[in-house]
Amino acid sequence: MTTHMLTADDAAFKALFPLKPFRIRHNLAGDPRLTLPAILELVKALPRDRIEYNSGKAAVSQDPDSTPLVDLDPEDVITQIETAGAWMVLKKVEHHPTYKALLEEALLSVAAAQGFESVKAAKFTDIQGFMFVSSPNSTTPFHLDSEDNFFVQIHGDKQFAIYDNTDRSIASEDQIEHAITKHRNLKFDDAFAPRGTVNELRPGEGVFVPYIWPHWVKTKDAYSISLAITWKTPEVKRRNDLYVANSMLRDRGFPQKAPGVSPGFDKVKIAAVQTLTLLAAPLRKSEGLRKVIRSIVLGKNANYYYRDKAKPKQVGM
Template identity: 30%
Template sequence: MACVGNARRFNQHGRASTQLARSTLSEPKGRVMLGERLPPARVSVLAAGARQQPRPWIQFDPEQIERSYNRSPFLVKHRLAERPQFMLPSLFALCRRMPTPAVKVRIGKIPGDADFDSSLHRYNHGLTLEDAVEHFEEREAYIVVYNPERDAEYRPVIEGLLGEIIVGIERLDPRPTWYSTYFFISARHAVTPYHMDREMNFLLQIRGHKTVRLWDPADATIMTQAQKDRLLSAEGEARPAYLPSFATKAKVFELEPGLGVHHPFIAPHLVTTGPELSISLAITFRTARSDVWADAHRFNHRMRRLGLHPRAVESNPAVDATKAACLRGLRGMRNAVRGGTEREGA
């Protein structure tokens, strides 16, 4: 690979090139990755199952997908409220049998500009899962269930929905590589503070009302290229913060049961619930194309640390692919060196 060859040549010519190699080779820091990878064979099985579904649970408009997928948010219709697994007693039972780290609780009413990554801990206020479940509305609680697809009862249901998404986007984005799901169970007037995820998402409202504000990730007044590069590189560090000037730039979606909204790749968003209990399911996913974008952003971040000014990601697919290939090649070299060192010391 050309990039790997260049790195080797750089390493023969002194200090600056060594700094380049080390910077490019460093892995993203941060939290443990949730979710599951999707091998191609598994994607094929899920898609085949979705095609055999006589009546889809999610309704995708092919023209809307063609026009807006991963460009701008849009609404979808669904029938999830018909499923007994998505009713409150079933979800509370799920909360009780999931592993403790997979269920987080806090109070619902928090500032919209609160730090997203610390909000579950900061606003827990001593609330336990049992207390939240037994006195949910009285405590005005907010529960997040991480990866319910790991539960035996929920896995076939959620994988069926994932298969429908795979089929719905396959003309534009045919190679899903990873997914993760979350249930959000919220009391009245709860807030999910402003943040951006590192993938795409379909947020599906099952009960109650939700107001979803989404911002254009391509708007440099909301998130600069350097901020996006850092976001994709430093998963454990602070995400770009909300500013009051953002308020008028949001697209606002009012979700009722049976409606969902598509979040494009790393689109900033802020969510509030209405005056009653709310249940929603988020199906987040990555694809081969978004993986290229993510690695190109990581490459750019490393270049910026060297004082360079790389071309913006998504401005040229060939350049993005080259950056991603460089990063992956250098990462592979480092892993090979580490593996060899471990074998020598064994």
């Protein structure tokens, strides 16, 4: 890659992309769209179901049901980020035109470096952005994601540890299904450590994270701003649809075989999910209906990020 927005060693990119992680560089660290004042305005503009936050004092192997919370509103997290002890992610920022343009420009630079004329030609579809704002010394627990990701560090320093899951000994197919459809967190075992690579990231640096490769992240002594520039290829979208179908059927008492064991039935399930997705698309414009759809498809805990903030106990008046 030789273009200006996202760059990497050409040999590493050709040898590793999109199946293995590698380090990247970028010129986004000074971008005014990625500063705290701009992010505060983004928080004000986003619907509540696209904002998730909790305490940064989580464990690497954090049980999502006992994740510590913070007694702050989303805007307060941003304005007090240096002392809030908080971790926040702003989801699907591509719905804001300013950030949609940023994401597309970044991925177009990668596509052009590969000889493609457009992001679509490079199979960068379903482009999404996730903005992370974290207090000093915060932890993002061990988890995996349902997309490919160019993760770029904007402010502060981070440790970003990525673990090889190609043989499924770190996360089984059942665990992957649960992470994609229920909650992203995975249990971390110290035996995984030799298979991980810890990347020290400073502003202007980043890393490519392949689809469903587990990772944990820790900030250092300054607050952190990071951006995940993500996409799904058609193959990844079909795989995710299959996980959703299997999860829905399993929740209703119908055991399912792992992806690839019954290719013909897999195709039927994928087609059904794709049809339902198209039918539900107009409804997803409403935050309330999105909440209902998530509950129906992914289960009763699908809207976990709506849980009430931790409130201090009231002392008698």
